[in-house]
Amino acid sequence: MDLLIAPNTVTAEDADKAPTTGTPGYATDGNPITGTPRTPFPAYAWNAIQIEFKTVIEQSGLTLNRSDNTQLYQAIQKIVAAGASEAAVGYTPVEQGGINGLTSDKINIGNGSGGLSAYIAGNYYGVLATQNWASSLFATQPALSAEAQSRSDADANLQNNINDRVWKGGDTMTGALTIEGNTAGVVVQYNPGSPATDTYINYPGLASIAEGRGGEFHCQLQEHVGYKFAGLLSLRGSSGTWRYMSISEGARINDSDYGDVAYTADLAGCVPAATYAADFATSDNRVINLPYGHRIQAFQASVGDGTTAGSWIPFPVAFSGTPVFYQANSNGNGDGATDTDYWCYGATAMGMYVRPRNHAGSANIIVIGPT
Structure with missing residues (x-):
């Protein structure tokens, strides 16, 4: 049915x-x-x-x-x-089997040499537990409670007797902890068993916490399973944002806020700031100092037209010798498409002449020479 x-x-x-x-x-x-x-x-x-x-x-x-x-x-x-x-x-009898999963095996129960014993289907299952038998082997609930209280009192007395300097599992230790001698110090450890490759495990570490103020600092070991270990320093400030520093196998120290840390070896090919300033610094935005003793000057100057002699144009900053390149051209102020011929000549370390074909006004000038 x-x-x-x-x-x-x-x-x-x-x-x-x-x-x-x-x-x-x-x-x-x-x-x-x-x-x-x-x-x-x-x-x-x-x-x-x-x-x-x-x-x-x-x-x-x-x-x-x-x-x-x-x-x-x-x-x-x-x-x-x-x-x-x-x-x-005259009473409800015990029924053997009759329910799915239960068998109807023959059961024998009787007093044996060790006490009330049981056989099921001819197999000996031992002595049945009785109150008298259990009381001779196991402690009662009141006895267990008394033992637990005794242990608690002993822990409390030990804690108080040495100025609260004993850590108890699940409790909070107060006062300073001093470790003296040639010891391993404080050790925190964890066995993760057989973790899967390419997963991350953060092992237990040490923490300093500004209780109630939001600041935390942690020091712990991290494993990228199958690849490498890394030491982690973690800081959380009052803003609640975490900053991490990782000291990893075969890699540079990394700062989560500022990237990889530089080393003195990285500076071998760098120029000291004082040397850089001496070589390239300039107070005139028309002057660009270059490496290897060269300088570019780019500026505008007023020049005459082609009917007169060229105009003498002084450089913003004097070169140490005659320029190696110089050029002038129209800056587009009122010129036509053919007004592009400029004649530059007579250059010295101090300046040069510029004569346009038929233009008068402002011109763009570029000069390159030694500093």
Whole structure:
């Protein structure tokens, strides 16, 4: 027997229930002659019949089996037999097996040399625990409570006797801790077993915490499983933001805020700041100092037109010798497409002549020479 298996069935919570109003009665197929309609068979009535059968079967200790249509009969037999046994002996007897997963093996119980003993299916299972037997081997609850209190009192006395300098698991140690002598110091450790490759493990570390103020500093070991170990220094400031410094195998020290740390070897190819300033510094934004004793000067100057001699143009800063390159051109102020010829000549360390073909006004000038 089993519950209904068909399309559109619902759970017990959604099953139709008997109406709360109406007069109970009996079903009829109807009578066309008298005009009596047939009685519809509602879902709640079908549910009621299922539940009645299901309850009897399961209360007898059986489990519903859709392939066995004799379960109601079996259940009634079991219930009747159990009632007869109870009536015969005057109490509810112990039944062997009868439930799925339990066997009906023969059980023998009796007093043996060691006490009340049991055999099941001919196999010895030992002495059954009795109150007298248990009391000779195990402590009672009051005795356990007294022992626990004694241990707690001893811990408290030890803590107080040496100025609160003993750490107790789960407690807080107060006062300073001093470790003297040639020892390993404070050791914190953890065995992760066999972690998966390419995962990260943060091992226990030491922490300094500004209680109630938000600041924390941690020192611990981190493992990138299968690759390398790294020492981590972690700082959280009052803003709540963490900053990390990693000292890793085969890599530079890294600062999460400022990147990799530089070393003195990294500075071997660098120029000291004083030398750089002496070589390249200038107070005139028209002058650009270059390496290897060169200088660029880029500026504007007013020049005459082609009908007069060239204009003498002094350089913003004097060179140490004659320039190696110089050029002038229109800056686009009122010139035409053909007004681009400029003649530069007579250059010295101090300046040069510039003569345009037919232009008067401002010109762009670039000069390169020795500093």
